[in-house]
Amino acid sequence: MAITTRETAGAREWIARPNRSLTPAVRRGLIGLILAASILISLGFWLAGAWLVLPFAGLELLLLFVALRALVRRDASFESIRLEGDRLTVTRHLPGCESHHSFHAGWARVSLEGERPDDPLVCIRSHGKTARVGALMTPDQRQMLAMDLRQRLQP
Amino acid sequence: MNTATHALDHHDGHGHQPTGLMRWLTTTNHKDIGTMYLTFSLLMFFVGGAMILAVRAELFQPGLQLMKPEFFNQLIGVHALVMIFAALMPAATGFANWMIPLMIGAPDMALPRLNNWGFWLLPPAAMLLTMPFILAIFGIGDGAVDTGWTLYAPLSVQGGIGVDFAIFSIHILGISSIMGSINIIATILNMRAPGMTLMKMPLFCWGWLVTAVLLIITLPVLAGGVTMLLTDRHFGTHFFDAAGGGDPILFQHLFWFFGHPEVYILLLPVWGLMPHVLSTFSRKPIYGHTAQVYGFIAIGVLGLIVWAHHFMTAGLPVPALLYFMYSTMAISLPLAVLFFCWIATMWRGAMSFETPMLFAIGFIVLFGIAGLTGLVLADVAADAQYHHSYFVVAHFHYALFAGGIMGVMTGVYYWLPKWTGHMYSERLGKLHFWLTVISFNFTFMPQFFLGLAGMPRRIPDYALQFAEFNAISTVGAFVLGLSQLLFAWNVWRCVRGGQRASDKVWEGTSGLEWELSSPPPHHSWDVQPVIK
Numbered sequence: 126m127a128i129t130t131r132e133t134a135g136a137r138e139w140i141a142r143p144n145r146s147l148t149p150a151v152r153r154g155l156i157g158l159i160l161a162a163s164i165l166i167s168l169g170f171w172l173a174g175a176w177l178v179l180p181f182a183g184l185e186l187l188l189l190f191v192a193l194r195a196l197v198r199r200d201a202s203f204e205s206i207r208l209e210g211d212r213l214t215v216t217r218h219l220p221g222c223e224s225h226h227s228f229h230a231g232w233a234r235v236s237l238e239g240e241r242p243d244d245p246l247v248c249i250r251s252h253g254k255t256a257r258v259g260a261l262m263t264p265d266q267r268q269m270l271a272m273d274l275r276q277r278l279q280p
Numbered sequence: 281m282n283t284a285t286h287a288l289d290h291h292d293g294h295g296h297q298p299t300g301l302m303r304w305l306t307t308t309n310h311k312d313i314g315t316m317y318l319t320f321s322l323l324m325f326f327v328g329g330a331m332i333l334a335v336r337a338e339l340f341q342p343g344l345q346l347m348k349p350e351f352f353n354q355l356i357g358v359h360a361l362v363m364i365f366a367a368l369m370p371a372a373t374g375f376a377n378w379m380i381p382l383m384i385g386a387p388d389m390a391l392p393r394l395n396n397w398g399f400w401l402l403p404p405a406a407m408l409l410t411m412p413f414i415l416a417i418f419g420i421g422d423g424a425v426d427t428g429w430t431l432y433a434p435l436s437v438q439g440g441i442g443v444d445f446a447i448f449s450i451h452i453l454g455i456s457s458i459m460g461s462i463n464i465i466a467t468i469l470n471m472r473a474p475g476m477t478l479m480k481m482p483l484f485c486w487g488w489l490v491t492a493v494l495l496i497i498t499l500p501v502l503a504g505g506v507t508m509l510l511t512d513r514h515f516g517t518h519f520f521d522a523a524g525g526g527d528p529i530l531f532q533h534l535f536w537f538f539g540h541p542e543v544y545i546l547l548l549p550v551w552g553l554m555p556h557v558l559s560t561f562s563r564k565p566i567y568g569h570t571a572q573v574y575g576f577i578a579i580g581v582l583g584l585i586v587w588a589h590h591f592m593t594a595g596l597p598v599p600a601l602l603y604f605m606y607s608t609m610a611i612s613l614p615l616a617v618l619f620f621c622w623i624a625t626m627w628r629g630a631m632s633f634e635t636p637m638l639f640a641i642g643f644i645v646l647f648g649i650a651g652l653t654g655l656v657l658a659d660v661a662a663d664a665q666y667h668h669s670y671f672v673v674a675h676f677h678y679a680l681f682a683g684g685i686m687g688v689m690t691g692v693y694y695w696l697p698k699w700t701g702h703m704y705s706e707r708l709g710k711l712h713f714w715l716t717v718i719s720f721n722f723t724f725m726p727q728f729f730l731g732l733a734g735m736p737r738r739i740p741d742y743a744l745q746f747a748e749f750n751a752i753s754t755v756g757a758f759v760l761g762l763s764q765l766l767f768a769w770n771v772w773r774c775v776r777g778g779q780r781a782s783d784k785v786w787e788g789t790s791g792l793e794w795e796l797s798s799p800p801p802h803h804s805w806d807v808q809p810v811i812k
Contacts, residue, residue, distance in 0.1 A: 127474065127808065144386075144808055147470035155469065162497045162584075166537070170501065174519065174527065175534055177511075178504030185458055185500050192391055192462045196470055263807050 128266050136209035137277065139270060141261040145200045152193060160186060204258045206249075206270070208277060215249060215256040226256040235274045237267065247271050305400075308392030309802060310377045313399050315699075317374030318692070320402055321367050322768060325685070327410070328362035329761050331355045336723075336757040339750050342742050352740040353426035354442065358409060360429035361446065364546065365453045366406045368680065371688040372549040373398075373460050376488050378699060380464065382793035382800060383482045385473030385809040390466035398459035405452035412442040428738060430539070433520035433531040437512045444513070447506045454499045461492035468492075473792070475811030479570060482791055486573050487552020490580040491545050497584065498538040498545075505534030529594055536587040544583040546680060548576060550687030551618055554640055556791065557694050558622055561637035562629025563788035568621035575621075578614035582607065592660055593667045601660045608658035615651055619644070634786070635709030636694035639686055642717050646682030650675060653728065668738075671731025674724045681720060689716075689767065696774055697781035701799040704774040708766055715763035722756025 131138045163186055167179040198220060205216045213228040232251040239245040239257070246259040247267050259267040307313060335355050338346045347355075377395065381388055389395045412424040425446035427436045436443050468489050472481065508519040509531065518524025520531045555566040566572075589608040592601055622644055631637070653675040657663050666672060689712075697703050726749035731737075735746045742750065781798040792811075796804055 144474060145470050146472040146474075146476070147466075151469060155465070159493065159496055163500065166497065166501060170504065170534065170537075173533065174530060175501075175504055175508060177508050178501050178534070181500035181503040181507070185496060188458065189462055189496065192394065192466060196390060196466055200470070265807060 128262060128270070136207065138205060138207040139273075141204045141258075141266070143200060143202055143261055147196070147200075152197075156190070156193065159189065202261060204261050206258060206274070208274075213249065213278070215258055217256075217258060217260075219260060224256070226254060228252075228254065228256075230278055233278055235271050235278065237271050247274070249274070306396070308388070308396050310381050310389045310392070310395065311699075311800065311802070311804075313389075313395050314374045314377030314379075316399050317370045317377060317402075320399075320406075321371035321374060321688075322771070324362050324366035324370070324406060326764070326768075327406075328359050328367055329764065331359040331362070333757060333761050335359065336754040338740055339742070340754040341751070342744055342747050344741055347740070349740045350426055351423060353428070353738065354413070354424040356738055357425045357428045357446075358413075361409055361425070361449070362406070363680075364429065364542070365450070366402065366409070368546050368684050368688065369453075369457065370402060371685075372488075372491070372546065373457075375484075375549060375553070375688075375691050375695075376460070376464050379695065379793060380467055380485055380488060381471070382796060382804060383485055383791060384468065384471060384476060385792050385805055385811070386467060386471035387803060387805045389463050390471055391463045394459050394463050398456045398463065401452050401456040401459075405449045405456065408445050408449040408452065412440075412445050415441075430535055431506065431509065431531075432535070433509060433512065433528045434522075436509055436531075437520060444510065447510050450506050451503060454503050457495050458499055461495040464488055464492045465496075473805075473809045473811050479573065480811060482552075483555045483566065483569065483572055483576075484549065484552040486576055487548040487550075490576045491548040494541045494545050494548075494580050494583065498541045501534055502538035505531060505538070508534070529591070532591045532594060533588065536590045537584075540587040540590060541580075541583045543676075543679065544579055546684045547687070548580070550643070550684060550691070551576065553687065553691045553694075554622055554643065555625060557636050557640045557690055558625045559790070560694070560786045560788040561634060561640070562626045562631050564625060564629040565790075566621075567624035567627070568617070571617050572621050575614040575617045579611060579618075582611045582614070586611065589658055589663070592663050605658055605660045609655060612651065612655060619648065619651075630788075632787075634693075635704070635706060635713055636690050638710065638713045639690035639693060642713065643682060643686045643690060646678055646686065646717070646720070650678035650683055653678065666731055668736055669731035670727040670735045670737055673737050674727035674731060677724045677727075681724070686716070686720075692767075692771065694786075696771065697785045698793065698796075698798050698800070700775050701781055701797075702774050702778035703781050704770050704778070708770040708773075712763060712766040712770065715766065716760065719756045719759035719763060723753050723760050724756075726750070726753045726756075 127144055128139055128141045131140070163182040167182045170176075170178040202219045204218075207214045207216075208230060211230045213230045213233050215226045215228070217224045226249070228249060228251045233249050234251060236248045237245040238248050244264060245267070246257040247270055249256045249258070259270070262270065304312065304316060332355070334347070335352060338344070338352055377389065380386070410424065412421050415421050416423040421441040423440065423442055425431070425439065425442040427439055427443065431443065431446065468481070468485050508517070511517040512519050512521060512526075518526040520526045520528045522528060555572060559566045586604060586608045588596060588600065588604045592604065596604070653671070657666060657672065657675060693704065693709055730746050730749050730753075733746065735742055783796065783798050784794045785798060792809055795809070
């Protein structure tokens with residue numbers, strides 16, 4: 126879990142993403158290596174009369190591909206909080222959950238709360254709307270974010 | 281501007297911990313699953329061990345005393361399958377589950393649900409393997425698989441229902457291994473802490489990465505081979521039937537294309553673990569980290585291209601024999617690099633000899649004997665003499681018991697205080713080590729001489745000239761088997777309580793896993809570590 130902050134003229138953005146060490150190049154290399162080895166071996170055995178190796182290799186590669194796809198999908202997750210002028214926008218892109226909220230910075234209130242008091246999320250609310258962020262953050266990171274936001278939202 | 285509003289459940293928290301049976305059935309926690317793998321492995325180790333003690337009891341004297349030859353053959357075959365697929369592999373997977381996330385700074389395995397399914401496939405597979413013994417008691421079928429673990433055709437084509445049970449069991453075990461391998465690859469490649477480059481990664485993880493790739497590459501070959509066997513048995517195909525245009529030697533190619541890398545699949549995780557143990561108790565950094573990484577990769581690659589040395593007497597053409605002889609011997613080069621690195625790690629270190637270190641040194645010495653006798657068997661001319669003799673049995677037990685199981689025991693003693701938060705009994709541990717090493721050599725060293733003298737393997741009766749060495753071997757086997765109860769007792773005592781272990785446990789440790797508490801919290805690495 127990593128939080129990066131971006132500061133441009135008049136705007137600040139906090140982006141949280143899950144930690145990932147698999148680069149697309151390594152992922153492609155891994156799939157290429159296993160694919161090449163599996164096809165070479167399966168075809169060799171096919172030529173020797175053992176054609177049933179190929180379908181099993183295919184099934185296994187399919188499972189590997191599906192697993193890596195699931196990882197890629199999960200790695201695309203992010204939570205972003207952007208403060209620009211008097212607008213505070215919160216975007217969440219998580220598996221099975223996408224949301225986008227926009228608040229007036231002057232009215233937005235930040236608190237730490239959740240279903241379990243020992244593991245609260247960062248809550249931003251205003252005018253009856255609530256956005257909860259922090260699913261991709263550690264408890265310490267949530268506290269830091271809440272403090273930082275409160276300081277910046279103070280009039 | 282609010283374009284989508286969802287009620288956001290707080291489902292990403294980490295406070296909940298299910299309890300009771302449901303915790304173990306539904307757990308996706310890597311530590312729970314690791315514990316289940318290790319417990320299952322220990323249980324099956326005793327099941328497989330009991331089988332072979334019955335075999336050794338029969339072999340105590342020449343003649344048939346205790347069992348019929350058919351039952352003897354069943355015990356031999358199921359012992360091997362249980363020890364390889366249900367004891368050693370799950371032990372290594374248990375280590376991987378427990379330690380890889382801790383070592384690379386990941387909160388869990390990359391695909392936790394897949395992890396749970398992977399484990400829960402194992403008990404039904406083990407039941408399938410052993411069930412024919414019980415069915416035979418009720419008059420159903422003629423017992424378990426009696427072809428040896430190699431399932432060679434055409435014997436296996438003609439065998440009883442035990443072969444079918446073994447085939448289905450192997451399929452399920454294979455699916456479990458594939459799931460585990462994909463998960464381990466995904467975890468190692470995708471969830472390393474920031475700053476932990478591949479070359480900074482602990483060697484245990486490297487050993488497992490190569491293992492997982494080997495499994496993925498070779499398992500379809502075994503799956504295809506045993507499925508072809510099944511269709512030959514029940515669906516009228518003739519893949520391995522020479523009378524129908526098939527080729528029984530093809531099965532040997534299929535089996536050993538998986539079977540030989542399987543040796544490295546069993547051993548690479550142990551080779552990866554050894555440098556950590558040697559470094560800790562020598563109080564020196566690991567010597568030749570990079571060399572060992574390349575050694576693992578080289579052994580993995582070479583392991584894929586040497587399979588036919590297991591059946592050099594089956595009538596292969598001479599150029600093939602020469603190729604398989606030289607390529608097999610070539611494996612000794614990267615393996616020698618590993619040995620030199622292990623010894624250099626200890627060289628001039630401030631060594632101490634706690635139980636894990638004793639097992640590690642025992643591993644190096646005894647596994648060295650496996651390597652040297654392997655070179656003898658790789659020689660085509662010598663192999664013609666020793667093939668299918670007790671020399672081979674002794675060789676692969678020096679590889680898989682001394683190299684595999686003693687390696688696993690090294691890991692258990694090394695990491696048990698970290699897992700449980702308690703120290704095991706050092707006195708019992710050392711007693712276990714000395715009993716194991718001495719009785720192991722009493723069991724298997726005579727088998728080298730039996731093989732050299734010409735005693736064939738997989739026979740319940742033998743010539744009188746082999747009686748003394750067989751008696752020694754049987755006494756050794758019983759001491760070896762019973763001394764493992766000390767191990768189970770020591771582990772049980774440690775799990776139940778004992779002297780508190782510190783977080784670092786051992787004085788010379790280094791690595792992320794020792795930064796966590798002993799035992800580690802249910803959800804580890806809530807705060808992402810960074811490697812500098």
